Amino acid sequence: MRIAVAGATGVVGRALVPVLRAAGHHVTALVRDPASVDADAVLTADALDPSAVRAAVAAARPEILVHQLSALRSPTAFESTARLRREGTASLIAAAREAGVRRVIAQSIAFAHAPVGALVVDEDAPLYLDAPDPGWAMTVGAVADLERQVLSVGGTVLRYGALYGTGTQYSLDGPFATALTRGRYPLAGDGAGMTSFLHVSDAAQAVAAAVESAATGVFHITDDHPVPASSWLPSFAARVGGPPPRVLPAPMVERMLGWPAAHQMTAQRGAANTRARATLGWHPSRVPEWTT
Numbered sequence: 166m167r168i169a170v171a172g173a174t175g176v177v178g179r180a181l182v183p184v185l186r187a188a189g190h191h192v193t194a195l196v197r198d199p200a201s202v203d204a205d206a207v208l209t210a211d212a213l214d215p216s217a218v219r220a221a222v223a224a225a226r227p228e229i230l231v232h233q234l235s236a237l238r239s240p241t242a243f244e245s246t247a248r249l250r251r252e253g254t255a256s257l258i259a260a261a262r263e264a265g266v267r268r269v270i271a272q273s274i275a276f277a278h279a280p281v282g283a284l285v286v287d288e289d290a291p292l293y294l295d296a297p298d299p300g301w302a303m304t305v306g307a308v309a310d311l312e313r314q315v316l317s318v319g320g321t322v323l324r325y326g327a328l329y330g331t332g333t334q335y336s337l338d339g340p341f342a343t344a345l346t347r348g349r350y351p352l353a354g355d356g357a358g359m360t361s362f363l364h365v366s367d368a369a370q371a372v373a374a375a376v377e378s379a380a381t382g383v384f385h386i387t388d389d390h391p392v393p394a395s396s397w398l399p400s401f402a403a404r405v406g407g408p409p410p411r412v413l414p415a416p417m418v419e420r421m422l423g424w425p426a427a428h429q430m431t432a433q434r435g436a437a438n439t440r441a442r443a444t445l446g447w448h449p450s451r452v453p454e455w456t457t
């Protein structure tokens with residue numbers, strides 16, 4: 166099949182392009198900087214420039230358009246990613262409609278649920294649109310907007326768990342690991358908040374499975390072992406040679422690390438992957454070392 170990947174230079178995109186090519190697909194990378202992408206074709210467009218996106222998607226003539234855009238490395242990570250989720254998605258969807266793309270497959274997140282009900286939830290659980298933190302409420306609002314747009318064209322939404330592996334926030338040599346090594350990442354409160362992790366290579370395999378499947382809708386793409394912070398944070402610290410994290414009251418951790426980190430450690434829900442396993446025929450093949 167002809168597939169176009171927006172975000173082909175990202176952490177997930179770089180893992181994904183070779184997987185799709187190895188499966189025999191013709192992959193066009195839609196990028197801002199063509200310097201370092203190994204794809205069958207490379208086209209340049211800024212996702213926030215609708216006419217450039219329209220021209221690139223028309224030239225790529227994809228049957229499937231994969232959306233892996235995020236701006237989480239930007240200094241204005243939350244604002245810029247929210248803008249990409251709203252406006253970048255709108256550009257891609259408009260271009261996909263015009264070019265007669267059969268299906269859009271887009272990245273979302275599996276940790277935007279409201280902290281109500283079960284500790285591990287399915288795709289029908291409510292999103293935290295009324296989160297008390299304005300930055301997180303904006304993020305969740307943009308996530309909901311992206312999902313609405315993708316579903317409006319019969320697309321597939323893959324909600325990734327917390328990504329780990331090379332180049333991610335949770336890589337063993339990344340800034341998070343460094344903070345733990347230096348004893349600078351405390352555990353908030355009782356650490357009952359749940360995290361569902363996902364290795365980057367399992368994210369790439371999930372996109373490949375979604376390409377092959379006729380199924381549409383929303384899927385949690387997460388590993389099999391949602392874990393509370395009280396368990397995974399000390400394990401991660403030990404794995405990177407750091408001291409056991411200090412336990413501090415949640416409001417103090419919120420002041421130190423910000424609301425999202427305190428929320429993750431105290432109230433976040435895990436995300437069950439049952440639907441993706443049953444419907445997409447995908448399953449995670451990796452288990453994070455710090456949850457075993």
Ligand SMILES: NC(=O)c1ccc[n+]([C@@H]2O[C@H](COP(=O)([O-])OP(=O)(O)OC[C@H]3O[C@@H](n4cnc5c(N)ncnc54)[C@H](OP(=O)(O)O)[C@@H]3O)[C@@H](O)[C@H]2O)c1
Binds near residue numbers: 178210274329
């Ligand atoms: N589920 C999760 O935990 C989750 C989800 C998303 C991200 N993250 C974290 O965020 C980090 C990055 O992961 P990622 O692969 O999602 O993001 P990434 O590696 O930053 O990749 C983002 C992609 O979007 C592209 N992009 C950004 N703005 C664009 C624009 N205006 N127009 C066109 N392309 C644009 C980037 O292109 P350029 O190369 O040109 O910048 C890049 O290809 C990791 O640390 C990861 O752990 C986590």
